[in-house]
Amino acid sequence: MTDPLRVLLADDDSLIRTAIDAILRPAAGIELIAQVADGRAAVEAAVRHRPDVxxxxxxxxxxxxxxxxxxxxxxxxxxxxxxxxTFGQDDYVAQALHAGAAGFLLKESAAEELEYAVRAAAAGNAYLSPKITRQVLDRLPPAPVRPSEELIKVGMLSDREREVLIRLAQGLSNAEIGRLLFVSEGTVKTHVYHVFAKLGVDNRVQAAMLAQRTGLLDASPA
Structure with missing residues (x-):
């Protein structure tokens, strides 16, 4: 039997802790092992409990x-x-990723997105909220150069993978992409995994930025 993913939660808002507890506690294969209300306690709990996430x-x-x-x-x-x-400012995103965060979510994210982010992080993957992906991309200036190496990587994508990448870069969630393309969310997740692997990126922001640099979004459908 596989051991459950052990999760530590640190938030000074008791209502938020209660809401996240309600989401994660019944989730199969996830165990919320500790809850703390400040950053120092979070560090101490991480050392003491050694959670997965x-x-x-x-x-x-x-x-x-x-x-x-x-x-x-x-x-x-x-x-x-x-x-x-609750804050989606670009500087927070950049600082968190630079410091080694395995994911960045807004508290308004859907329950299934929170659970997915926990599982993705535990599996060694990086996950960013689709809204954050779109926000970061919108703030970037147009890229004047289209590196040949990145164009080659994009050329390795199948037509469906390229379509998924475009929609991902537009800020759509996996569920939204699935509804738009008439495929299951699980199928979209598989496509996203293959897109990341072929492009050599770790998260949605990196994939979206590459799509922008290579001009993939220039003629993409709205």
């Missing part, structure tokens, strides 16, 4: 989520950290 809020007392993320990556590097916040 830590969910960290950005704004917490004593030690904020970004500082806690950096410490956890130092003292408990095996713990995969997903940043969970």
């Amino acid at each position: 830590a969910l960290l809020d950005i704004q917490m007392p004593v030690l904020d989520g970004l500082a806690a993320l950096r410490e956890i990556r130092t003292v408990a590097p095996a713990v995969r950290v997903v940043v969970l916040t």
